[in-house]
Amino acid sequence: MKLLSSLSKSQREAIGLLQTGTFLEYFDLMLYVHMAVLLNELFFPKTDPHTAALLSAFAFCSTFVLRPFGALIFEWLGDNIGRKSTVVITTIIMALSSLMMANLPTYAQIGITASWIITICRMVQGVASLGEIVGAEVYLTETIEKPARYPFVSFIAVSSVAGTVVALVVASLFTSFEMSWRIAFWIGSGIAAIGSVARTRLRETPEFADMNRRIKELSSISNKKHHAAAKKLIRSTIVFEKQSNYKKSAFLFFLIQCSWPICFYFSYLYCSGILKSLGRTPEQIIHQNLAVTIVQLVSLSFVSYLSYRVHPLKILKVKAYLYLAFLLTIPFCLSNASSPMEIFFIQALSVSLAIDSAPGVPVFLAHLPVLKRYTYASFTYAISRAAMYIITSFGLIYLTSWFGNWGLWVALIPSTLGFMIGVRYFEKLKFSSQSSDSKDFAKIAA
Numbered sequence: 113m114k115l116l117s118s119l120s121k122s123q124r125e126a127i128g129l130l131q132t133g134t135f136l137e138y139f140d141l142m143l144y145v146h147m148a149v150l151l152n153e154l155f156f157p158k159t160d161p162h163t164a165a166l167l168s169a170f171a172f173c174s175t176f177v178l179r180p181f182g183a184l185i186f187e188w189l190g191d192n193i194g195r196k197s198t199v200v201i202t203t204i205i206m207a208l209s210s211l212m213m214a215n216l217p218t219y220a221q222i223g224i225t226a227s228w229i230i231t232i233c234r235m236v237q238g239v240a241s242l243g244e245i246v247g248a249e250v251y252l253t254e255t256i257e258k259p260a261r262y263p264f265v266s267f268i269a270v271s272s273v274a275g276t277v278v279a280l281v282v283a284s285l286f287t288s289f290e291m292s293w294r295i296a297f298w299i300g301s302g303i304a305a306i307g308s309v310a311r312t313r314l315r316e317t318p319e320f321a322d323m324n325r326r327i328k329e330l331s332s333i334s335n336k337k338h339h340a341a342a343k344k345l346i347r348s349t350i351v352f353e354k355q356s357n358y359k360k361s362a363f364l365f366f367l368i369q370c371s372w373p374i375c376f377y378f379s380y381l382y383c384s385g386i387l388k389s390l391g392r393t394p395e396q397i398i399h400q401n402l403a404v405t406i407v408q409l410v411s412l413s414f415v416s417y418l419s420y421r422v423h424p425l426k427i428l429k430v431k432a433y434l435y436l437a438f439l440l441t442i443p444f445c446l447s448n449a450s451s452p453m454e455i456f457f458i459q460a461l462s463v464s465l466a467i468d469s470a471p472g473v474p475v476f477l478a479h480l481p482v483l484k485r486y487t488y489a490s491f492t493y494a495i496s497r498a499a500m501y502i503i504t505s506f507g508l509i510y511l512t513s514w515f516g517n518w519g520l521w522v523a524l525i526p527s528t529l530g531f532m533i534g535v536r537y538f539e540k541l542k543f544s545s546q547s548s549d550s551k552d553f554a555k556i557a558a
Contacts, residue, residue, distance in 0.1 A: 138275030207304035214297035266416035266471035373500035408463035419471035
């Protein structure tokens with residue numbers, strides 16, 4: 113309550129709309145992921161276990177493979193048209209793709225066409241979710257002052273996990289009571305459509321609007337004959353004067369974002385495969401993953417709220433050291449786990465200690481230039497997710513077949529070390545994007 117009371121009415125409204133939208137988008141996105149053990153059998157041909165694992169990995173990765181191309185679209189929208197327009201468009205895209213999936217015939221009805229269409233829908237959903245979460249985080253970073261900025265930007269990630277929890281609840285109910293899975297996707301598409309309309313009430317972020325206003329003021333001073341050239345020069349000067357620093361910050365932000373995809377894949381997809389080998393049914397696996405996600409939701413909510421009291425980078429450093437210690441025990445624990453409860457304990461520890469960019473996102477975004485913030489944020493997010501999910505999904509199939517559970521170290525340890533290097537870099541930065549932008553304008557005006 114104290115956090116909310118420090119905010120204006122428009123800020124509270126923006127937080128509510130953005131968190132609700134992120135919740136709905138990730139409900140739609142993760143509904144298929146956690147029902148994949150059931151839906152893959154409906155939309156893909158039945159084959160031998162190894163080929164089935166590859167097809168499952170392909171279905172999962174299809175959600176993320178087009179995200180870099182989606183970043184090209186959303187970075188232009190976010191940095192040129194505005195943050196508001198972007199978050200409205202993402203919910204519309206998600207609603208349409210979910211509606212198509214709800215009405216899609218199965219493999220038994222139309223053959224391989226069903227496999228291709230479901231894969232395309234998953235790609236579209238992945239692109240929409242990219243624009244959603246990046247847009248919401250950038251919007252709140254530019255709207256709310258520190259230290260309230262830290263927890264409220266982090267609550268966007270909490271909302272995405274909450275959407276996943278509800279998706280798992282729905283998946284559990286529908287599989288337990290043998291209800292039609294299509295109803296869940298119809299509900300998701302309808303709610304997303306309502307969210308799109310509600311988001312039209314958002315205003316543009318003050319920081320982005322002010323930056324564009326100043327560019328117009330400075331360019332209007334120039335000779336009308338050279339107005340366009342002057343405006344372009346002013347914009348490029350503001351954005352790229354410290355280009356090397358911004359590029360380095362973006363690269364280290366990328367390293368930080370590479371960690372969570374591997375943690376997610378291990379905690380849910382890889383461990384689900386182990387549960388299946390222990391004789392658990394798809395319904396039982398969904399139920400267990402629901403419990404794991406609730407643990408993740410509680411853990412992330414706690415660190416998000418803690419960031420109001422403790423600087424986010426300190427929190428991330430402690431989590432990184434704890435997770436690295438946990439990684440060293442994973443192969444041994446998995447090799448000796450003989451029951452679903454033991455696997456649950458490993459999953460719960462993994463999602464509780466898992467390293468992610470939250471709650472440090474607003475710190476990282478503040479070190480990116482305002483007029484290229486959406487571009488850098490969307491590309492680092494998209495490429496990290498696409499690359500790491502593809503490498504992990506297919507790579508672990510072969511690494512673990514060659515080296516057993518010890519093959520997990522090949523993916524998990526390097527990503528954790530990269531995360532620690534990135535956090536350490538941002539700790540050392542002595543400048544802020546706001547002060548840098550002010551100096552840039554002063555130089556140009558002079």
